[in-house]
Amino acid sequence: MCMVSVFMLTAIGQESRMKRFGKCDRAKESKKQKLLKEIEDRKLPYLTPKDVQFEQLSKAKYAKLYIRRASCVPQEIHQKVQQGLTTLQDCRCFAQDLVQIKEKDVLTPVYRLLVGDPGSTYCYLNTRLFTIPWPSRGVEVKYSSDEIGEACKAIKDLNEYLHVEAMKVLLDDCSADVEEIGFVAKAATSTLIKDSGSMKDGTYQSKQSSTSAVLKDRTSFNVTLLNYMDPSRMKYLKEEPYFGMGKMAVSWHHDENLVERSTVAVYNYSCDDLGPAADESNTSTKGRDPAVWHVGLKIAWDIATPGLAFPLDPGDCYFMLDDLNMTHQHCVLSGMQPRFSSTHRVAECSSGTLDYIFQRCDVAMKNLQKDPMLGIPSLISLELDSVKQTEEIHNEVEFEWLRQFWFQGKRSAKVSDWWFEPMALLEKSWREMEQMTKLLLCEINEAEWSSERKHQVIRCLLPYLEERQELRKNWMARCQSRLANSLPVDEQPECRPHWYNGDSDMPLPFDMEEIISLLSNQLLSEDGDVRS
Template sequence: MITMMKRKRGRGENEKDAKKQKLLNELGQSQLPYLTPKDDGFHQLWKTKYSKLVLRNAERIPHDVHREVQEAFGLLQKHACLFQDLVRIKGKDFVTPVSRILIGNPGYTYKYLNTRLFTVPWPVEGYEINYSHPEISKACEALIKLNEHLRRETVLALQEQNLSETKGTEDSVVTEKLQEEAAPVTESGCASPDQSAVHVPKNDCADLKERTSYNLTLLNYMDPQRMPFLKQEPYFGMGKMAVSWHHDENLVERSTVAVYSSCREDDMNMTHQHCVLAGHQPRFSSTHRVAECSQGTLPYILGRCNAALENLHGDAALGCLALKSLDIGTIKGVEEIHNETSHLLCELRKEGQVEEQRKERIECLLPLLEERHELRQEWFVRCHSLLALSLPEEEKPRCHPYWQMGDPHLPLPFNLEDIIIELRKILEGQTKYARPQLTPASLE
């Protein structure tokens, strides 16, 4: 199941689109030149413009890890665990040509193209995880082994780069020696100082850990023979694309991305875009990421719900729940947490309030309700689009929570338009605007 989170297009994104279109107009029928490893100047360009891109040969991956990961890909495909996602690009819905599954820390999520994915958890100490089939458990276990290997490789790569920059040299002999002799990385994210030739200052340890602590992997499967409607790469004429030019989203700033047997420092993600060419053969990829999950985990959501409930207390006189505080900071914080509540509206409808305070509270609440209304309507439209309805039943997005008008068990209607109009009219001084009175109810 997939759910959507709103991501407004900023001025920067619109400017990028305008620049892309300008470039395409200037190119016309011509194409930009590009280099491959066979061309003169390729490695010099890599060294000067893509120095944060680090490649490692597959032979560096332990044989048992490599074998188990290859088997894991087959098992996930066997059990139909990979799905095409319904995504939104520039206001239009698309089904991705690439099939995906997100595997990672329990309760973690990853958001891209207005779509939020939830992890199938890999085995983590302290969590009891029940898989629908033992082979899926086996696949997840293989991927967390790969994740740990790539984390160690990434730390080593960053240490080598730091050493090279510190000495002001790129001595290949030293680099090779470091690759051979580097000690295993400790859980703190830094090599043990008495075992490794690479010494990392203490204040760099936390930075290394933050940038390399992969908490999930987005697995992709593509079969070019089953993707007939792919776009051609527009700038260089490199053939069909499985994934168009883009920046990766929802990552911790300056964190690394490891793609199966390679490490890619994500400073590049800020300054460079990348695409995935379709090629000719079916293939998998496992892209390990440090997803920005400060607000995207189940424990966070539960914690915020508890914080909202702390502003409630039972009113014995009224025989119902009431709010402890109408402070502006509390209103804003609670309404950002709530999916729904009618208690605040009941307070704002009461007569005899200090008008200035009432106005201030409505001005705080109104934009939050407007945003909530916009998100609901957009998601409702997506769930009922022809594209969404054409998906298999188990892959359709769910319009949830959703309820009909007049449901007595829920505090507010699904459509918030009337409430928004009422609050606007109160601000305009039309406090006698008629509408059905809502009775305080328990939180959803």
């Protein structure tokens, strides 16, 4: 077999997750450049509440945006949440994320903290954030201080409030639709007035119950991404490129990794006593008031419909309902003062919880057995499906969990040490999977197999080892980058797991290059030898 064929066989393994993200980034950049070229030097129109057409445009093109002003939110919510946010900031719980955009590391100007259901994670820009657990029944969480614990409880209370409010808005919309076709509904709860003699009512009630269940799923926020933005600490704020809305703290985007058609709810808190004012040269912006934080909204890649910029006062909330986050893009336009936001989401967690990854580890471990007398480990099955499954899980645990967690340093310890025990358990399982890979390599070398059988197993295994080698080099480079070293010491990434070749405690070397080379040669030679 020629070397070109070997490379073709291993192409899947080299298509790492980061490269797939890069392809997505390039597609977005292409759309952006096409849009900027089409509008050339002119600026697209946008409206603020000062414009007489604002309400009409909002209803026509942005109907799934709902704003709840601070005066309509219970004062108790404001007091506890705002105190909690400032407590978390005072305790240095917020940190910048080192993310990847266009395959390059970028330090977010926004400081962030993820709070949510215990064991949940949230992914964006090739970065997995791990929740600081809010208080949950049956889960013991030890916070770094009582004040931090109270802050997390306040965020949980806000989450429940926003869930109820989002349900009300969506059910009210359902009620309006129902009334148009002749049914009677209560405005606040959308509960049908019962009529035992009506088959239509029974049918409607069944549909209403189903609708309520769906809407509950789409508004049961499992995480909130807390943001802290201080214009005086942001060295460079980009100008909004399409409408001339002024300085942006967060560029145009869709929120990622969400359950389809789920609501995003945001609580805004900016206050004069949070810090020094930013550079007042920003006051030349036309249209919106540059001293006040705004959210910009536009239909994705559309230059025919004017955009919106709506101001946010301290305590205001807004909801992006149903598919608005999919069909529209939003940005955050900087004001003069520091700002907090709590952005509540229904994160897509089918592969993003501890329960999920522990179940995956259990699947892999089922292929490992130990002699009851001698304790010597061996593989139960050497079938290709078993090899593929084990090595997939091996890479998933290492690169989607262990390295993602330690890349963020030990910053979660500022709030709680909750994650350290489950990560230790995951690392233990991962070490077992390293042992399983070694056992497979030994089998390839020693088993009385035909050349064809050996080649089949090698072709199955090799792409996963190549991916492992490539990703280990990428993660090490990211951990040693200039940006990584610029972070505070207690927030700097750790390249973990890491060990030196020849470490007797590890089944295999960290650098897989020699093993990969031997396997490739094995495919080229009937009598090749693979050493582990």
